[in-house]
Amino acid sequence: MGLHMQEKTARPEEAPVPSPIVRYRGVRKSYGELEVLKSIDLDIAPGEKVAVIGPSGSGKTTLARLLMTLEEPTGGTIEVDGELLWHKEVNGRLVRADEKHRHRVRGKIGMVFQHFNLFPHMTILRNVTEAPIHVLKVPPEQAREEAMRMLDKVGLADKADSYPSQLSGGQKQRVAIARALVMHPKVMLFDEVTSALDPELVGEVLKVIRDIAAEGEMAMLLITHEMDFARDVADRVLFTDGGRIVEEGPPDRLFENPRSPRLQSFLSRFRAGSSGGGAGD
């Protein structure tokens, strides 16, 4: 599949194609009889913003969950920054890697979830400092400073001492973004991060993500139902359906000139129903 969609990559000065930060090769995932992903090949360049759109159940969320090691692929390999994520090579053969190996490789990936998943028993500040202090071993004072800076960036510095239950959905999601950012991942996954929000709160979250995207250095995989957002932010858009990447390309081309009939019908259905701001399912 097309691996050379670098037209809008954030760093045009990096001469030829840089080696990808994420590489899916023949990745499959099934649950019993149900095949959710059927042989996915996908490269993401460092700093590249890739949006994934597609109907519910098309496998787009699974794509992200396999990379975050929340679920194990049934077949194929995933590489992160040149290293296998789920496998290890032993005497020229691929074997399943242990948790220690995954722990190391997974440090380059971050994720923001649909349902925020903030830690309810910790203050906002502790939500953001806990992992840097205990996983990255950042000195507590430094971790707090960075957390406050990050909370300020997402507009929630004044909520540092609140608990998640005292925040709105949009605020929770912005905290979740700050919490993921302080881990400095090379790739950040956004899994339908606005789907659980009231419509009036979607904008504030998307704005934060746009700002982060503009900074450029971090690659992003955005699983989304927000077409305008995908179009604005992404360097490249993938359309998944039935467990395959059916079509991909730069956002303008993909949205203006969808080639496959399935994408055409998906987009037209979406446009018809988009006045409600809902997802196309």
Add this chain to the structure above:
Amino acid sequence: MLWSWDYTLKILPGLLRALPITIAATLAGFAVAAVLGLPLAMLRRSKYKTVSLATRWAVDFIRSTPLLVQLFFIFYALPLYGISLSPFACGVIGLGVHYSTYLSEVYRAGIEAVERGQWEAAVALNFTRAQTWFRVILPQAIPPAIPVMGNYLIAMFKETPLLSAITLVELLQVAKTLGSQSFRYMEPFTLVGLLFLALSYPSSLLIRKAEKRLNRRQSTRR
């Protein structure tokens, strides 16, 4: 047989003297149960099938055999293998191990009530397995379990008379001795009942209060 107040007053100090050992056995037993119950609950969630199955089997086995039999086993059978402990130690171990299986189920319910998203967030932040347990899951799983654990504490307290069977001089044992000396059983056993009531009823009220406070706190936090 008529109730004799004279006799009642005469035996009361002796019974009260047995109370501390009863309470001590309860608290020590509960501490063992609370400490042992947690790893049992965690092991049941092990990703290694043999570990989780073995744990489950052990828990079911201990829960399905009578405490009294276990006490006899520890007190009378273990010495044959060179392990000979005081009645108090046997009682604490017996109560503790037996109740650890109940408490492990209480912990387990608390652990299972923690949303899957919390585990996933812990993976995404790259916590180790141990950090996930102790920083993310257990702080959420244990507080709601505390009132239920309190109920088990009271239940356990009421089971301490079983320890008289392994010669521990607790309340019932003292009452039995008193009775056999004077052939008056009414007063000692009534007093034993009242002493248990006097301790367990206020405790249960306390637990109910703690439960209410906890529910309030949880509803503001979630």
